[in-house]
Amino acid sequence: MPVSSDVSADANTVTIKISGRFDFAVQNEFRDCYYNSSPGEKTEFLIDMSGANYMDSSALGMLLMMREYLGGNTAKISITNCSPDIKNILTVANFQSLFKMS
């Protein structure tokens, strides 16, 4: 599975794990991860990029869709474990101003 999600025991953290290529081909799986999570106000989303080796601009668009769906400026989304290449794509687009990066 290129995209899988996992909800923590207290239901406050949803972790979405991306493997391989993060692009338009996984759009539906990625969207389902947050559509189906019925998030509460406290829910934090963690996108784990440790398995991802590629990301394109359509994936940036997918992240924006997610952010809007989860409340725009009030959305709590972190992106972690990025490879240098992926981190570069995110920082060129200055996405660190929209998402927490660690």
Add this chain to the structure above:
Amino acid sequence: MTANDNLAHKVLVADDDIPNRLILQAILENQGFTVLLADDGVQAVEVFCREQPDLVLMDIKMPNMDGYEATQRIKAINADTFVPVIFLTATTDSEGLARCVESGGDDFLTKPYNRVLLRARIDALLRIREVYNTVQQQRNELASHQKRLDRERQLAKRLFTNILETGALDMPFVQSMLSPMSLFSGDILIAAAKPSGGLNVLLGDFTGHGLAAAVGALPVSSVFYGMTAKGYSIAEIVTEINLKLKDILPTDMFLAACLIDINPGSHTLSLWNGGIPKVQIYGEKEQKIIHTIEPRHLPLGIVGEEHFNRRIDVLEMRQGDRIFIHSDGITETANSAGEMFGRERLENIFVDNKDSESLFIDIHTALVNFLAGADQQDDMTLVEIKYDQEQLEKTVQHDSEHGKHAMQSPSAWRLSMELGAELMCHFDPLPLLIKSVCDMQGFRGQRQQLYTVFSELFSNALDHGILNLDSKLKQTADGFAKYYMERESKMENLSEGVITVDITHQPNEDGGLLTISFEDSGEGFDYTTDTLSLESNVGHSGRGIQLLRSLCDDVTFEGRGNIVQATYQWTNK
């Protein structure tokens, strides 16, 4: 298939033997087929053309034309649809049967006929015919759709090309490549001369490729060209484009963009970069990269006006310095082995370079060699702009409003305007001011000069009067950068100060005399002793006062040095 279905099917029986023909006719009619008869090959072809049967039963040995030839002709006539031909043969020798297939036959039946077998063979072939014809019909529909689509795309492509290429990319000091991966590019590269001289350039990269991405290029180019022509700054232009794109683009689409303003008057490059890879400046003197400007902002169309950051970087330009801007398609393009071109290869071209004139072509050649014919996966755009003072000064947006504003006969008028601190932070009053003045009087052919006069007077009042910046700072390269940093931070915190603009016009014999006065609330300076430093205000700093003196009939300082008055005689001859 029932007997009723067969009514629709016409079967042609070609046989010179009368008893044979009658037997087949009886069997087939009994099963509901409509039967057509021919007694030799020539007649068979003739009936076939006239009646368009669904299936042919063909004897081999016939007078005038044998079954082989008749079949070849029938298949040749009807190359587009599938009409099965079944040979009727007495022999079972393999050579004869092979010839049946060679001449285009689809099956064969040996005499005497078995009713059940005959029926089965006919049904099987009619089913194949039906499938074949359906596929054929769909293929034709697709082909005609495709043709229409191609025509529309070609038309749209021409439209886009016309709209995007009215710009100034053909200037001798600009080199560019834009290679779209599909008919329509998701990348956009446009340039326009400014009314006060110099050039604005925009390089953009939409998410995605093709038509959807290209459609977004239309509002971008119309805002860019329109506002550049009216003299708006790139901060204003980028704010407006962002607003427009935020309105029209879906959430997951945006435009990574870099806007630059090259100003030969102040020897500066002003730059706003949201999501385009770092911009690099290659120093002519140093023969290496001397500045790298990282993208500081979010791409356009993501955040609304309240969160939009219009902060501009300002750098000093010297004769021969080269500005390189490219879309990510350049570094991310991959060869057939899946390896990316990468930043390192690009940087190495700058390091290894021996002749700065060949830099652009070297990068281009390296890309072509690297790709070695592999399919391009992204739009690739690269632009090099050489800072050529003389050429840039000649690059002026010419008055396109000749026809629109007929020259008014000179009349007396006065225009006064007061600009508060808050307004100055967020609003560039120059385009509005110029427009008002030109609308009132026309000033055919003199708009550029007036634009320069107003912008020099305004920036003098703002920078030295209100912001109290010392232009001596600009005499060294370090000080130059410091000057613009200080200017930026002071602009952000500006809370007080007023600039009063007063323009009077008096008609006279030749046309009219404009008296333009800019008064700022700043401390001023002792112009009786300090003029010398003003006159020697050359080098890194702008041409300010000399430029004003060369364009105006008179420039005087008044008050405590906080009032500058310029008079400008224009002619309507």
